[in-house]
Amino acid sequence: MIQYALVADIGGTNARFALCDKQNGAISHIDVLAGADFASFADATRHYLGSVSCKIKQACIAIAAPIKDGYINMPNTPWQFHVDELKQELALDALFVINDFEAISYALPMLEPSDLVKLGGDKPLKGSPNVIYGPGTGLGVAYTTTVNDQYIVLPSETGHAKTGPLHKDELPVFTQLFKMIEDVEGQTLISGQGIVNIYRALILSRNRTPVYDHPAKITELALAGSCQDCIDTLDFFCCYLGRFGGDLALSLNTWGGVYIAGGIAPKIIEFLKQSRFRQGFEDKGKQSDLLRPVPVYVIMHHNPGLLGAGFYLREIAVQCCGN
Incomplete structure (x- = not known):
């Protein structure tokens, strides 16, 4: 009889739930719920578990x-909770x-080559760290490295690091951004709302x-090529997506590869290939030569968070906690 565990991937907009086969890690019964439809995470979880009729411990x-x-x-x-209280609430x-x-x-180690689209660079440097980042409702960042043959993940809140203009022609846009937003950080530009922020600042800078x-x-209008303002907005977004990725790569010498996750990049993949993304990634002055060979990949897998949560439950939690 198959024994299941619950895995979930909770973002700022959607909550993804699935069952994980504890024997082989297979993910099934995936459902995506809108967070705004539920007062709490516990309510959303109970709704999902009621739909699968499966006893989860x-x-x-x-x-x-x-x-x-x-x-x-x-x-x-607005969701808030304490892990111990939620554990009791869900029995x-x-x-x-x-x-x-x-x-x-x-x-990351479980992804197939078909799950990745490469955006320039050469081969990954074996044994070097990686960085994974990506825009969605916010901007997530994590690093990976290997210590004594053990795969280590380092979570980060670097998406909240401050950012600003790099070239003079960007000053008019940032002047408007500083009027609109008190603290301009990575996710101010590199997120779903970031696309709107860039668009508004760009149009206002053009009076x-x-x-x-x-x-x-x-x-949509940028991808259709039907609005030059929207095309310019999305290109600016891609440039800063690359620029931020280059900063992350330099921060930990992630010559093993830079990976872009989240819901936005896969949807604009063809535009991204032709945009100023790679130019932004390598635009680091004297350090540009360090970044030119670094490969960048867009993760196209639909649910890597669920896949990774299942891996953690089956492999890492067992090693660390004996569960």
């Missing part, structure tokens, strides 16, 4: 929030909560009134 949750002393306060959604024997990009990092206020619409 163990769970691993990947969540887009820092985890401090067992307390989770999600920055992009679980074991509950593990990890950062969402930590989960994606654990999925015109913004028309669109949703990232999906701006992206």
Whole structure:
């Protein structure tokens, strides 16, 4: 008889749930729920478990929030909870909560070549660290490295690092951004809302009134080639996506590869290939030569967070906690 554990990947907009076969790690019964439809994470979890009619005693949750002393306060959604209290509320024997990009990092070794699209660079340098980052509702970041043949994941909140203009022609856009937003950080530009922020700042810098206020619409028009303002917006976004990735690569010498996750990059993959992404990635002055050979990959797998949460539950939690 198959024994299942619950795995979940909770972002600022959607909550993804699935069952993980504890024997082989297979993920099944995937469902995506809108976070706004539920007052709490516990409510969303009970709704999912009611739909699968399966007795669950163990769970691993990947969540887009820092985890401090067992307390989770999600920055992009009103959900808040404490791990111990949630464990009791859901009547679980074991509950593990990890950062969402930590989960994606654990999925990295399990991805197939067909799950990746390369954006320049050469071959990965074996034994070197990797960095995984990506825009969605927010901007997630994690690093991986190997110590004594053990795969190590280092979660990070670097998506909140401050950012600014690099060239003079970007100053008009940033002047408007600083008027709109008090603290301009990575996810101010590199996120779904970031696309809107860039669009508004770009149009205002051109002394015109913004028309669109949703990232999906701006992206749609850019991909269709029917609005030059939207094309310029998405290209600016791609440039900063690359620039931020280059900064991350330099921060830990991630010559093993840079991986882009999240829901946005796969949807704009063809635009991304032709954009200023790689130019932004390598635009590091005297350090540019270090970045030219570094390969960058877009993760096209639909649910790497669920895959990684299952891996953590089956492999890491057993080693660390004996569960």
